[in-house]
Each structure stands twice: as C-alpha cells, then as structure tokens.
Amino acid sequence: MLKTHTCGELRAEHAGQEITLAGWVHRWRDQGGLVFFDLRDRWGLTQLVINQETAPDTHKKAKEVRNEWVIQVKGIVRQRPAGMVNPNMTTGAIEVEVTDLAVLNQAKTPPFYINKDEENLDEALRMKYRYLDLRRERMQKNLILRHNVIRFIRNYLSDRGFMEIETPVLFKTTPEGARDYLVPSRVHPGKFYALPQSPQQLKQLLMVAGYERYFQIVRCFRDEDQRGDRQPEFTQLDMEMSFVGRHDVMELIEGMMIAVVKNVTDRELVFDPFPRIPYQEAMEKYGSDKPDIRYDMAAVDISDIAGRSGFSVFTSNVAAGKPVKVIRVPNLGAESGSQLKKLHQELEELCKGAGAKGLAYMAIPTEENGEVRGPIGKFFPTELKLELFDAVGVQPGDLLLFVSDDRKVVYNVVDTLRRHLAEQLNLTDPKQVAFAWVVDFPLFEWNADENRWDPSHHLFTSPYPEDLHMLESEPGKVRGQQYDLVCNGYEVAGGSIRIHDRAVQEIVFRLIGQDVEEARHKFGHMLEAFEYGAPPHGGIAPGIDRLLMLLAGEPNIREVIAFPKTQQAADLMAGAPSDVTQQQLDELHIAIVGEVEA
RNA sequence: GGAGGCGUGGUGUAGCGGUUAACAUGCUGCCCUGUCAAGGCAGAGACCGCGGGUUCGAAUCCCGUCGCUUCCGCCA
Numbered sequence: 208m209l210k211t212h213t214c215g216e217l218r219a220e221h222a223g224q225e226i227t228l229a230g231w232v233h234r235w236r237d238q239g240g241l242v243f244f245d246l247r248d249r250w251g252l253t254q255l256v257i258n259q260e261t262a263p264d265t266h267k268k269a270k271e272v273r274n275e276w277v278i279q280v281k282g283i284v285r286q287r288p289a290g291m292v293n294p295n296m297t298t299g300a301i302e303v304e305v306t307d308l309a310v311l312n313q314a315k316t317p318p319f320y321i322n323k324d325e326e327n328l329d330e331a332l333r334m335k336y337r338y339l340d341l342r343r344e345r346m347q348k349n350l351i352l353r354h355n356v357i358r359f360i361r362n363y364l365s366d367r368g369f370m371e372i373e374t375p376v377l378f379k380t381t382p383e384g385a386r387d388y389l390v391p392s393r394v395h396p397g398k399f400y401a402l403p404q405s406p407q408q409l410k411q412l413l414m415v416a417g418y419e420r421y422f423q424i425v426r427c428f429r430d431e432d433q434r435g436d437r438q439p440e441f442t443q444l445d446m447e448m449s450f451v452g453r454h455d456v457m458e459l460i461e462g463m464m465i466a467v468v469k470n471v472t473d474r475e476l477v478f479d480p481f482p483r484i485p486y487q488e489a490m491e492k493y494g495s496d497k498p499d500i501r502y503d504m505a506a507v508d509i510s511d512i513a514g515r516s517g518f519s520v521f522t523s524n525v526a527a528g529k530p531v532k533v534i535r536v537p538n539l540g541a542e543s544g545s546q547l548k549k550l551h552q553e554l555e556e557l558c559k560g561a562g563a564k565g566l567a568y569m570a571i572p573t574e575e576n577g578e579v580r581g582p583i584g585k586f587f588p589t590e591l592k593l594e595l596f597d598a599v600g601v602q603p604g605d606l607l608l609f610v611s612d613d614r615k616v617v618y619n620v621v622d623t624l625r626r627h628l629a630e631q632l633n634l635t636d637p638k639q640v641a642f643a644w645v646v647d648f649p650l651f652e653w654n655a656d657e658n659r660w661d662p663s664h665h666l667f668t669s670p671y672p673e674d675l676h677m678l679e680s681e682p683g684k685v686r687g688q689q690y691d692l693v694c695n696g697y698e699v700a701g702g703s704i705r706i707h708d709r710a711v712q713e714i715v716f717r718l719i720g721q722d723v724e725e726a727r728h729k730f731g732h733m734l735e736a737f738e739y740g741a742p743p744h745g746g747i748a749p750g751i752d753r754l755l756m757l758l759a760g761e762p763n764i765r766e767v768i769a770f771p772k773t774q775q776a777a778d779l780m781a782g783a784p785s786d787v788t789q790q791q792l793d794e795l796h797i798a799i800v801g802e803v804e805a
Numbered sequence: 806g807g808a809g810g811c812g813u814g815g816u817g818u819a820g821c822g823g824u825u826a827a828c829a830u831g832c833u834g835c836c837c838u839g840u841c842a843a844g845g846c847a848g849a850g851a852c853c854g855c856g857g858g859u860u861c862g863a864a865u866c867c868c869g870u871c872g873c874u875u876c877c878g879c880c881a
Contacts, residue, residue: 238844239837254841274831293841302841316832319816323830323842327817331873384881404881431880432806560808560877665881763874774874 209279209311215251219300222286228253228303229279229311231342232272233322242269245322246280246303249347254293254302255280265308275314275321281307330765334779337770349759349767355471356755357424360444363463369420369446374409376402376426382729383666385429388439396796402428405748407665408733410447411705414744415736422446424751433774435763436697436753440772447746453688453704456745457483457644460692460700464642464749472758477501477641481692485647494621496648499696501641502634506532506610506621507599513611518567518586524611531611532621535599536628539606540570540580547580547606554608554624561623562616567609571601583609626696635695637760642694650674650687651718659720664689666715667733668703669745678714692749699754702747709737 210229217226230248237243240259245252259266272278282305293299319328321342333340340346361371380387380401387401403409405427413421423445430439448456461481468476482500489498492505509532514525521531542550547570555566570580578584579592587595599607610620629635650670651660660682662668670678674685692700706712712734716726727734755767765771772778792798 234841236840236843237837238840241838241840243840243843245841252841256839258838260838288839291839291841296841299841316815320831325817329812329816329873331812332816334873381881385879407881429880432878434880435875437880662881668881773872775872779873 210248213250214246214248214253215297217253217284217298217301217303219286221284222301224284225281226284226303227279227281228255230277231314231321232274232276232278235272235274237270240266242266244269244272244278246278251297253298254296255282255305256285256302257305257308261304262306265305268308268310269305272308272310273314273316275317276310277312277314279309279311280305330773331779334771334773337780341769346766349755349761350769352472352759353751353755353767356467356758357751359467359471360463361424363466364420364422364446367420367459369422370418371423372413372418372421373423374403374406374413374425378403378409381408383662385431388428388430391795391797393794393796404429405443406445407667408730410445410746411667411733411741411744412736414447414449415739415741417449417742419449419742421448421746433772433776435765436756438752438764438768438771439776441764441768442751443748444751445746445748447744449742449744451704451743451745453646453690453745456702456704456747457690460702460747460749461642461644464692468640468758473638474640474758474760475636475638477639478643481642481644483644483646486645486649487647489645490618493625494618494623495625495696496645496691497693497696497698498622498643498645499626499629499635499641500643501636501639501695502625502629504534504536504625504628506534506617506625509533509595509598512591512595512598513609516583516586516591517588518583520565520567521586521609521611529611529613530617531609532617533595533599534608534610534621534624534628535601536606536608536632537602538604539632541573541604542570542606544580550606554627557623557627558610558620561620563610563612563620566620567611569607569609571596571603571605571607573604640694640757642692642699645691645693646689647686648689648691649683650685650689650715651682653683657720660718662715662719663687664701664703666719667705667712669706670711675711678711678718682718688745690747692747694754694757697753697757698750699757700747700749702745704743704745707737707741707743709734712737 209227211227214228214230228246230246233245233247233252235242235244242257244255246255257266257269280303282303284301285304287300287302317339318332318336319325319339321339324343324345341350365371377390377400380389380399381404385404387404390400390402392398392400406423406425410421425443425445426440427443428440431437433439465476465479468474484498486496489496491508492498494506508530510525510530513521513531516522525531539550551566551568558566567583568581569584572578601607608624610617610624612620648663650663650668652663654661664687668687668689671686671688677684688704690702691698706715752764752767756764759767761767770778770780777783
C-alpha cells in the first residue's frame, strides 16, 4: 500500500505517529514559508502542513503542486495548536507535518470545481467529465449511500432465507409492455434477443423450480423516452416468494424499507407503519395512484352540495354525472385582492394545461364577519355555504379551489394542483420520506382504441378470490392482488400475487383478446411450466434508483447513478451509441436503411 | 412525436438594438510562517452554441439547427 491511513481517520490520539497518506490535492494555501494542503481521498480530508524551515526540499516541491494532483506524503501527525482546531473537519483536531512528498501524478486544471458544490453546473459538462463529477462530495455521498442501501438489502433478505440468483440479460422479446432493446443474433440470421424489462417471467419460473425465496439486484432495460425518474437502464430489487399472500410480501418489504431508512439514511420516516390506500380512494382524494402524502390538501367531493347551488357549470356537470371537487389550501385565502387575482390566474392557467376549462375559487375571510371573496360565492346561499364549509372543514383564511369536469380530468387537475401548491407553499421537505401502499387496483383497464380489456399491472396478476365471480360478467370491477409502494409522489415498487391456476389464467387471456393458442405461442414456456406444480407465489420489484433518489433527497435519478445517460439516451463521456463497422453489421446480418444522419 | 426553459472568458452569472462585453471565482506570476472559501499585488483569458436573416449597426430582434433539461404522449 502507498498509504498507511486514509484521509478520514486520523484523530488526536494518532498524534506523534509517523504515517503515510496518498490522495488528491483538494485545496492548497501557500503562505510563503508554510504551505497547507487539504489532501482528499474517498474517506475524507486531512490538512497537511509543509514547513520551509524544517523541510526545505519538500517545501520547494510543494510550491509546484496544484489542485487535483495525486501525491503521497510521509509525515508526523500533530495535534493542532489551541485555537487552530477546525471543527468543520472530522480530522480537524490534527494535521500532518510533512517530511517527504512524492508527486504520483500531475493533473490538468479541471473544467469545473471539484472542491465546491456548484448547483447549476451544465449537465452536458458533468456527463462528459463524469469521472471528475464523481469526485465531488455530492456524488461521492450518493454513491456511498447507494452501496450502503444495497448492501443492507442484500443482508436483510439473505438473513430471511432469500437467495440471489442471476438471470440472463440476453432474453426473449415480450409482446406487452415497454419497447424492448434488441440485440441481433450472429448465429441466427434475422433473429434477436431482447434485454429484459424486468426478470418477471424468470423469477416466476424460479418459483416453479422450488427456490421459494428469490431476490436479485438486477439491471433492467426499457427503450422509452426519459424523465427525471426514468433511465433506459435502471436497477431493480427483483424478488419473489412462494406460499405467500399479499400481506406477507408487503410486510416483508415494509419492514425492510423502514429498516433501510432507520439504519443507513438520515431521512425522517413520516409514517410507520405505512398507510394502505385503496386505488379508488387515492384517485378520489389525490387524483393520482402515486400520491405525495407528506402534505394533505386532499380533494373533497362536494358534487351533492354543488348540484344544489345556482352555479350552472356545477349543476349541469353534476346532472351529467361529473364530479365537483374542492381542494382546501390553508392561508392563501388571506391574500390581498390583487394578489388573489394574480394567484388565481396563475393556478387557472396551470389547470387548463391539465385539461380543465376553468378554476373556480372562494377566499375564506380571516375574520368572523368577513365576506367570502370570489365570483361563485353568490351562487351559494348562506345555508349551502355553511354546508359546504362543514364538508371541507374550512378554516379562516383558506382558499377553496373548485374543480369540475370529466372524472379523469378532475383527477389530473387535482394531482397537478396538489403538486404545484405543495411546491409553492414549501410543503415538500426532502428530509421526509412518506411511504404508502396503494392497493386494490382494478385488474383490467378498458382500452377504447383496441376495444378490449388490458391488464393494468401485468397479465399474471391474480384477481381477488372474492371477485372471481365477476371476472366474466363485470371485468372492470375485478380487483387485482396488486400492491404499489409509493413515496413522496413516486412509484417506488410494484408487485402482485400471481395467477397459478390454469383456468383463471385462460379467462384472463381471453379477456385481453388473446386466445389460448396465441398465448401459448408467446408464453408457452410459462404455461407449460405452470402445469408442473407451480406453487402459489407473488413478489414485488422496488426501483433502486428511485428509492435512492428519495433517500438522498435528490431531484432526479441521474444523481444516484454513476454513469447515467442523457435525456436523449446518450453517454456523452464515451460517445454511445456510436457507429459500427460494416464488417460488424455484415456479421449480424444487419443493413442500415433509410435516412441516417452523418 | 409535441410543448416550455437554458446555452456569454475554464466555471457560475450580469448585460437583452450602439458598452474598450461587466462581476465573482478559477488560472499564471510575485509577496507572505498558522492558513483552512486564506490574504495582498500584477497579469492572461470571450469574436456571446452553430448557420442564416432583419438593421446603418445584433450577444441583444426573427428563422433554422445542435446540445442539455423539464413536462405531455410513451413507460404491462
């Protein structure tokens, strides 16, 4: 080893020891006869001091050294003189008085600061020089957290009888779901492997194989457009259990998540245990199947009351079966007239973007005898107003926002308003993590374009046994044994109990417009496997990157991935994707056709 | 596929029709024995992403294009 200690471990009790350190020069301060370096490695910073009087040759060398040079130093650990202790450094009680210095490598001046956190750094620059970006404290912290979380999960599950089993990356394209990344086969001209969107089928086959408790930290691939929380390749904790019901899976994962948060993060857990919200309730209250419940502002359905008002938009909507919902926003109703008008304009614009035709409001006075402001107040007689206020639990100074439209539009507007207002009112503390389960999803969604039912999760999700009788008569009412784990407005895991009954599986295939023959063609290996004694089983797959993003308090998942891709799915450092040689194409029986940019 | 935002010395920003293109920081040199976002002095460094257009005159206005990003579509 070129070092005896790390740059993070020396303390007052090491004083007097001769030690060797090696690392990068984080910062240097040339004081003339004294030169100070903050030496950095993965474990921390240590102040080095080089004294012209006691080490003239070393001092001469030190004068040349610059930021990010790689150096090795030998020296004596000294307790810092009184008044010169730096309480902001973990090693601030000591410094190393350097006797020998070796420059292991020089460094060009980096294209951006390594030694300070610059928030608005150009993303393209960070990506091009990712290896420098990763030197920065923020990224280092995130990757260390990532390692700790994954290690904790591996141990947690291993301790509970799970085994990690690897599954192939070169697999078969699946007809449903996201667009596949395809890999051409050299030995089978014209045929392709697909990279897995998740090892869904394989983990179920491992249950058939009798492994009972499987997990894998595994890379998944989906060729869809990017978002802040979506990368073309991402990491899942994929897991599956046999002989369990949904509560078993949920309790295991809930226990694990709580343990992760408590043991390896500094986050504040808002709910313990996690609330379980039925899908329908989530939609009605929050307009979303992945609500952020760090804050309330839940929508209240006041269709009944609004239908008896004199406001024709509401009465005609209610008559047509469209809901009227209210969101109660604390304090904003106390704004001055011009502020209120401006605020309403801004919110209405936002709602129109979400599909609404308009946004009605009432500003509740702060004083006992104040007037309700807002143009729709006059359509609600006093009696009806009181009934309304009672229904929404009004407080002085509230702003009430009214949304009415087709149910789906109302959901979307409620979701948009909640997220926007929470941001604006500073209700989203990234220190807090608010997990919740969303359960009782409908098994199917009606696909109007294709005139058929689509599975809302995936086609192996088992219906509730008590809903089985409706499977053929009213498929839309059948609930699936599906459970999503959500946190701070993101879906962090989705899972279900799977169908292991052949007859049920056939009905599901038929409903989604696949005859058994067709299904056998696409999923033959699955159906056949299920004929050899498939145990009841179920599982879940938390997205590790999203989870880490939330645990690190980061705004996107690129910050917790060492080498992420840009929104255009490119790697700016290596320059992927790239051209390949004609010979490579020929071997793969691939011809480039159509327009290709130079 | 669509909509929005951003692009000015190495970095982060200001300037938004006429400026020697400003500021901070970094960089280079010199001074300095207790600094730790060190300090002081001096200096170098930008044709304002790229291409067209409008104008007497464009970093600034318009069109196109490229890159990054946010959102919609998409994501069983």
